Amino acid sequence: MILIENIMKQAIEKDASDIHLINGLKPILRIKRNLVELKEFDILDEAQLYDIYDYIVKGNVGKNEEYTKTRRLDTSLVYDNIRLRVNCSFADDIPLFTMRIIKEDLPSFETLGVPEVVRTMTRQPQGLILVTGKTNSGKTTTLNCLIDDINQNLNKKILTLENPVEYRHKSKRSMIVQKEVGKGKDVETFIDGVKNSLREDCDILVIGEIRDKETMEAAIDMVESGHLVIRNTSY
Numbered sequence: 001m002i003l004i005e006n007i008m009k010q011a012i013e014k015d016a017s018d019i020h021l022i023n024g025l026k027p028i029l030r031i032k033r034n035l036v037e038l039k040e041f042d043i044l045d046e047a048q049l050y051d052i053y054d055y056i057v058k059g060n061v062g063k064n065e066e067y068t069k070t071r072r073l074d075t076s077l078v079y080d081n082i083r084l085r086v087n088c089s090f091a092d093d094i095p096l097f098t099m100r101i102i103k104e105d106l107p108s109f110e111t112l113g114v115p116e117v118v119r120t121m122t123r124q125p126q127g128l129i130l131v132t133g134k135t136n137s138g139k140t141t142t143l144n145c146l147i148d149d150i151n152q153n154l155n156k157k158i159l160t161l162e163n164p165v166e167y168r169h170k171s172k173r174s175m176i177v178q179k180e181v182g183k184g185k186d187v188e189t190f191i192d193g194v195k196n197s198l199r200e201d202c203d204i205l206v207i208g209e210i211r212d213k214e215t216m217e218a219a220i221d222m223v224e225s226g227h228l229v230i231r232n233t234s235y
Contacts, residue, residue, distance in 0.1 A: 004052045008079045010038060019099040023049055049095045056086055062184035076164035085166055102166045109149045122150055128223050129230045140166060143232050150174055159202035161193040194218040207231045
């Protein structure tokens with residue numbers, strides 16, 4: 001088994017939430033908020049990190065261009081039917097990786113402990129809902145539980161704009177269209193996706209992130225035109 005697959009296998013078996021791969025350190029997992037070193041592995045070096053980069057990018061020219069130009073890349077990976085969200089960046093001009101393991105099964109709305117008023121908000125015909133919190137606080141899980149609850153109970157068209165797509169929803173009572181944002185993806189930018197959503201007859205628009213004033217203004221236009229917009233944001 002190649003190195004990165006062995007690391008991912010160990011992370012999944014240990015029920016880790018994140019994998020950190022950094023030059024000069026052994027692979028490190030985040031398990032129940034604690035950082036845990038994988039002692040059975042050797043210290044990672046530059047050559048190994050570039051091998052991991054090649055495994056993640058898999059010769060995709062668009063991804064390689066984005067990483068080279070912007071010095072960062074957000075992408076996704078599937079290992080053993082488990083999805084991972086991957087962030088590639090640089091430190092000391094050497095690649096480093098943070099990989100979030102996406103749990104296959106979403107918890108129910110009830111087990112999250114979210115107030116019932118939040119569910120009531122998702123039943124409104126229009127408005128803006130912000131799912132906020134610090135990093136690793138469960139924003140993405142909460143957001144996708146809200147989507148799943150709507151999907152099971154309401155007859156709506158839900159459009160999501162994500163970079164990358166993490167949870168893959170299957171249409172139930174609602175119809176769900178999930179679009180990945182980025183060069184060479186389903187839609188190039190969030191602003192393009194939001195603007196086009198006005199023509200896609202969706203009832204609910206879910207925006208993975210808003211990076212600029214123009215995207216926020218377009219999202220507000222969606223609200224004012226009679227749509228419900230849900231946005232994931234950190235503070």
